[in-house]
Amino acid sequence: MLHLTNAPIAQYSTFNIGGIAKDIYIPQNIDELIDIATTYPNAIILGNGSKILFPDSPLTTPLILTNHLKNISVTNNTITADCGVHLAKLNQVALKYSLTGLEFSYGIPGRLGGAIFMNAGAHGGEFADIIHSVTYLKNGKVMSTTSPSFSYRSSQFKTDGGIILQATLKLSNGNANDIKAKMSQLIALRVASQPLNHPNCGSTFKRINGEAVYKYIDGVNMRGVKCGGAQVSTKHSGFIVNLGGATARDVTTLVKTIKQKVKDKYNINLQEEMITIS
Ligand SMILES: Cc1cc2nc3c(=O)[nH]c(=O)nc-3n(C[C@H](O)[C@H](O)[C@H](O)COP(=O)(O)OP(=O)(O)OC[C@H]3O[C@@H](n4cnc5c(N)ncnc54)[C@H](O)[C@@H]3O)c2cc1C
Known part of the structure; x- marks a missing residue:
């Protein structure tokens, strides 16, 4: 089992955002995953980090990476x-x-x-x-x-x-x-449709009754809006991208603004698909 301490976590999220994790465990086989997850039942299990927004502040909850489990x-x-x-x-x-x-x-x-x-x-x-x-x-x-x-x-x-x-x-x-x-x-x-040239974590919000939410985001003029290093993608407004140096706070500020504006204009409560770790 690999064990990293006080390690940067941005590299483990496709958003490339996040501070330091106090403990990162990297099991080398399923038995090691069972052992470490049993020892730390509240640990955060990470796949590829493609749906995760890590916090800017130090993460004290242990993180368990599954990326070495490849059978x-x-x-x-x-x-x-x-x-x-x-x-x-x-x-x-x-x-x-x-x-x-x-x-x-x-x-x-x-x-x-x-x-x-x-x-x-x-x-x-x-x-x-x-x-x-x-x-x-x-x-x-x-x-x-x-x-x-x-x-x-x-x-x-x-x-x-x-x-x-x-x-x-x-x-x-x-x-x-x-x-x-x-x-x-x-x-x-x-x-053709996704902003794959910048770090992101896919769709920010879930669909509403099967309908993509970008039209509501466009309807409140949030396409292209920036906060710090984060931006509502100009290519696909359902995504938030990290233009460089974005913080979790930048992303959550954009998320809150979109939710409030969509609620005010359409009376729709957008729900996040993105998983925010605090
Ligand atoms: C460019 C881009 C395009 C995307 N397109 C799509 C798309 O078309 N459709 C779609 O559905 N999603 C899409 N996504 C989102 C994302 O890729 C998916 O949600 C994916 O399934 C997340 O997998 P992950 O391994 O990265 O999970 P992570 O982001 O690492 O984790 C997601 C959640 O799963 C939990 N988890 C991970 N592994 C385990 C485990 N072994 N046991 C229990 N819990 C676990 C984590 O704790 C976390 O809560 C996209 C993301 C990006 C960046």
């Missing part, structure tokens, strides 16, 4: 992987074995545990559609379920707790050329 195996049309496997890697493996069903997630910069926790989705697909089973740690016990509950950008792990250790995805046999073409098409859509 993957393929049996027939299922892939079993550790929580720390990046979605890009999972997609490469699915392509190699001509397994289809995961393509929707290509380009989501998360790891398997974070993707299941968030029920990440895009282009009409979401993790709920392809889960066969999840092994997780809850109240010090390792458990398994073949019917975890999911809702829009949420899961039982988000609402009721539980650390996702490993999961098995059920895919279908497909054609490698078709899978590759779909992956390329979906990446092109992301490059």
Whole structure:
């Protein structure tokens, strides 16, 4: 187990924002994850940090990184992987074995545990559609379920707790050329529409009744508005980007301003998809 003390955390979030963490633990296998998570039941589990806003002030709650947990195996049309496997890697493996069903997630910069926790989705697909089973740690016990509950950008792990250790995805046999073409098409859509040239953490807010919120953000003239080093993206106003040197305070100020203006004009309460750690 690696243990870092008083270490900078911005590098562990795709927002590239954050102060210092007092303790960062990096388990090297699932048994070490179980041990450290049992020792520190309130620790923050981190996937790829692509939905996280870390605080500017020192983080005293231990942080557990899952990025060294990378086992993957393929049996027939299922892939079993550790929580720390990046979605890009999972997609490469699915392509190699001509397994289809995961393509929707290509380009989501998360790891398997974070993707299941968030029920990440895009282009009409979401993790709920392809889960066969999840092994997780809850109240010090390792458990398994073949019917975890999911809702829009949420899961039982988000609402009721539980650390996702490993999961098995059920895919279908497909054609490698078709899978590759779909992956390329979906990446092109992301490059065209998302501000990938600046650090960010994806959509700031959840959809409202299935509707994207950028139109409300545009409706209150927040596109392009800056606070310190943070800016409501000019390319996609559903994203906040770090232009350089942004602080968590800059981002939360923009979030509060957007929420207030949208509430005042449309009587809509926007809910954050971004997870703010304090
Ligand atoms: C450019 C960009 C594009 C994006 N596009 C999309 C998109 O199209 N669709 C979409 O849904 N999301 C999108 N996202 C958001 C993000 O990538 C997803 O929410 C992703 O699933 C988060 O995974 P992660 O591993 O980075 O999780 P993290 O950000 O590390 O963590 C998110 C939450 O999951 C918890 N968590 C992580 N691992 C575990 C575990 N093993 N057990 C229990 N809890 C855990 C964390 O504690 C935290 O509460 C995008 C983000 C960016 C930056």
